Amino acid sequence: MSLAIDYAVLLPALVPLVGIVAVLVADLVAPRLRRLPYAVAGLAALGSASATVPGLGLGSGSTRSTVCLAPAGDPSGVPAVDGLVGPCFWQADALGATLQLAAALSAAVCVALAWPRRSRRRPAGTTSEPVEAVLLLAALAGTVVVAASRDVGTWLVALELATLPVIVLVALSGRRSAVAGATQLLVTSLVSFALLVLGIALWFAATGSPFLTPDAVLGSVGSVGSAGPGGAGGTSVAWASVSGGVLSLATVLVVAGVGFKLSLVPFHAWTPTAYSGSSIAVATFLATVSKVAALAALLVVLRAVAALGTPALVAMAVLAALSMTLGNVMALRQHDVVRLLAWSTVAQAGWVVLPLVSISTLGVTASATYLLTYVVATLVAFGAVAVTVGERPRDGRRLTAYDGLWQRAPWRAGALVLALTSLAGLPPGVIGLVGKVTALRPVVAQGWVWLAVIAAVNAVLGVAVYLRWVRGIITAPEPAAGAVPDAASSTAPGTARAVTRPAVVLALVLSAAVLVVVSVQPDLLLRLLG
Incomplete structure (x- = not known):
């Protein structure tokens, strides 16, 4: 060969x-x-x-x-x-x-x-x-x-290659908070790697194949089901049952291992620390590219298992419900916008895996659709934060720094409001509403009534999270007695000089343009996904 x-x-x-x-x-x-x-x-x-x-x-x-x-x-x-x-x-x-x-x-x-x-x-x-x-x-x-990737070796190495450089990126600034975030991320990554290796080992034991494909799964079932009559047939049926159980355990371990990288509860503890200790660029990378890598790795395994007509995973439903609820509740308490977006990532991760309670083509496509809507909206939100931090280095990460943004910078406020309403699933962020409806379809199709109710409650909680930010943007701030104007506070002695980088503004403009396009034509994402 x-x-x-x-x-x-x-x-x-x-x-x-x-x-x-x-x-x-x-x-x-x-x-x-x-x-x-x-x-x-x-x-x-x-x-x-x-x-x-x-x-x-x-x-x-x-x-x-x-x-x-x-x-x-x-x-x-x-x-x-x-x-x-x-x-x-x-x-x-x-x-x-x-x-x-x-x-x-x-x-x-x-x-x-x-x-x-x-x-x-x-x-x-x-x-x-x-x-x-x-x-x-x-x-x-x-x-x-x-x-x-479709083989276990490439899949595992590539997933770690997508993770390990990010740990160094978090620690690169050298700040104490950055080192703490990188340390937490490293520890959870090691635990994640151990679970993934164990899951892959069980996969190989169950299928006898190094490939993560439907053919490998069906081939293992076909081979154990092809034994002759009599005792051999009984042994074959018993082994088929054992093989199916091992394959299910392997899938659960892979879900748990990837759960660390997706920031699913209870594997989420590193997320707010790593985000807040990182630069805006690295936090954005963690919230977007790293989440694409994690979901892509998970979908490779689940699409292979789907060939068996595997029933819905209870573990996936529990992870989705816990992540949405805890993420939204904690986000409501944040006054730092980066930590708010970090807890938002935890909540949105629950929505991303929500359709995967149905291990089917419908569930996989719905999960990928929601991830794409989340990625585009998150890029715009972090882009607006980066521009604001450039103008106000001292307090640009505070939620109060965005009060009255509509009066100061209407175009940036409009982009940020569109991103936040997309994450909340409200107009004018139509793509977010489409993503949530798409994510709920497999849940309803599988008859998970309790999970659909929890998702609906969390949709309302998510609206409260993001409208709390939007309200400050569109309302004028009330100046406190003796308050220093923004320009003076930005250039006070001992503080960094405000600098607006054209590259950051360009990134925000282009990301916002993509968000506007997919909000006007949300079917574009579904066409891209085939």
């Missing part, structure tokens, strides 16, 4: 890797230019996004496959007749390509949010800019690979 490789299909993952090399070379050639590493990283992220375009138009059941097992001497990457070409390590359909596109574009926005404030030369001996750019691209490469 040999490997049949089509490198054009691998481009979404190869471009970020080439970008890493380009960043390192650029740092050697021009080590004092602060913005060059981010420019290279941004171009690499956009290049990865453009490389996913051929996979977006694939019809149902169609995939772009490569790294396939082929007979010796057969260089073709196209599966031959009569099964002459074996399983493929890389398979990207419309859903996988859309998740890759979302990750790449989100990474490009994060690069823009990390753009240095000043263009002056970097002091000798400092390397934070190229290191940050390389880590962002490495995590993006892992996310792109895990969305298309």
